Amino acid sequence: MDNQHVLNEQQPQWEQAFAKNKDMFGEAPSEAAVRAAEIFKKHNQTHILELGAGQGRDTLYFARQGFHVHVLDYTVEGTERIIQKASEHGLSDRITVTQHDVRIPFPQLDASMDGCYSHMLYCMALTTDELQKLNAHIHKILRPGGLNIYTARHIGDPHYGQGVYRGEDLYEVGGFIVHFFDRAKVKQLAEGYRIVDIHELEEGGLPRRLFQVTLEKVDIK
Template identity: 45%
Template sequence: MNDGDKELAEEQQRHWQDTYTAHPGMYGDEPSTAAVHAAQVFRAGGARDVLELGAGHGRDALYFAREGFTVRATDFSAVGLEQLRKAADAQAADTPAADVQAVEPPAAHAHGVAARVTTTLHDVREPLPLPDASVDAVFAHMLLCMALSSAEVHALVEEIRRVLRPGGTFVYTVRHTGDAHYGAGIAHGDDIYEHGGFAVHFFPRHLVDSLAAGWTLAEVHPFEEGDLPRRLWRVTQTLPR
């Protein structure tokens, strides 16, 4: 990482810390549509545990836990992860057993939501703190399109390949070059533009395809999210067995 990249990374970490502090639970309690899709894909593939990268304050991590998965949630914001832990504790304490049984698969609710979620403070520019072939599935909603260079994104996907078990599935979403904010704001190079304090790496399709080399690329699904709206791809790829 050169000095410019390091400065941008540190600036973005501070910005997210400040944003979560000023706006606790800023994305609400409902899961993203990408997480709902991912849960279906993971369950169909027989996954039991999920690693979420860039979990933030936890709306998707907690959804996966309510759906019966064991979840390892990582983020580089300590503030966001603290909000996640508090929300998990609150759901474990406040959700009546009948309600839990209504939304979770059998035997998934025995110890509550908090017992199925662990958090780790981690910057994805560093190697993932997990052993080889140790998780069934990985999920990342708009994490890969943060202020990460193409080289850093490739390195991260190689780490994801390392920690996934054979046959494991990776579902991620990224804003792409058809987004209205592409080319707007402060240019940092490598299709990274900063708008409103948030730096975004807008993905061209060839980057998605290159990240799927050696995987089975099951889907590149275009969708929209938010008020702008943001234009994204939802990508599903699986490791060979």
Template identity: 45%
Template sequence: MAQNEVPAGRELARVQQEHWQRTYTDHPGMYGDRPSEAARYAAGAFRAAGARRVLELGAGHGRDALHFAASGFTVQATDFSPVALAQLAERAEAAGLSVGCAVQDVREPLALPDASVDAVFAHMLLCMALSTAEIRALVAEVRRVLRPGGTFVYTVRHTGDAHFGVGTAHGDEIFEHGGFAVHFFSRTLVDSLAEGWDPVEVHPFEEGELPRRLWRVTQRRPGEPL
């Protein structure tokens, strides 16, 4: 590698961040106001587990973060797009809801103390342009910031999706189509990420007009609640 050459993975991450910035700028509130099906499920699961403090990773313009806040949770929302978070903050203020917002690149350690949240939610964040190694490191960080007994709900597009294998291949099951790079998950990867956790459920579902085919994964950090 030349002295000033950027590693391929980092360059893809930079391009994707710029792409999302432009997308949110050109299409404010692009996902609408209604929470995702996954967020509605997660709110119920978190409530049943006695959660109060919820961290959302990859919150975008906030349709799910606002749903959690309206459901009575204390919410910290993160995204790597400042444009999206500005839209989230504006929407939260208009709705009279309190949501903490912070820019976070999930390739870096999460800016939270150990065992500081009761639940973590990530809708299609883990299947962005992240390498398998980066995904494993992120799941380890989620485990670190979750309290014992805390719940992690995430969704990912999987290898049964119609866009798997379509477009530009970046290796490591990452394919770019229409400007968006996606890491498509195998069931083997899902199961390996659950090692050391108390697994609860891997639920298949569909979303959107294609439709996108996803898994909704629920797992808990072992241990008794603090």
């Protein structure tokens, strides 16, 4: 079985995982989301696109902080769970949810978002070519000076080099494929942006070791 086929088969893995555990990552927001919210507020950015939102723990946090959040996620289980949570917490007026594969250009969002946020989406089963196209999609929907803040597990993570090798710096561990980053990859994926910050953080008991990258949109000449 070729690696690209394996990468394309990750969606059922996430559907099953979310179906078994309705709050797989807990209910508290991630450290990355708390930090991103502070950055967005500092730049007076209020309309945020969140990619790969999972089951919405960060989505709800952003909404409670006063942001309007447009979510794109490719799982049925995830999007339905976020809609349910938004309704239960009285946040439906601040959260819009669309099931969508981020490898495809985003629907009807041209230059309409102040910022984009994603937590560990970039280190999912996406090739470098797909990530470059994703960055171009994000660039298109951001207003001038808009921020793209993302996290990705880096090569200092304990899982780097473990499991089944799936090409580039992608490894399959426990059925899930992770694309590990180094700083050169961050720079490679910054076309059309200015790198504002590369912050390092840890999450979970392993712990996962992450870059949190803040990019500012610039005009592509």
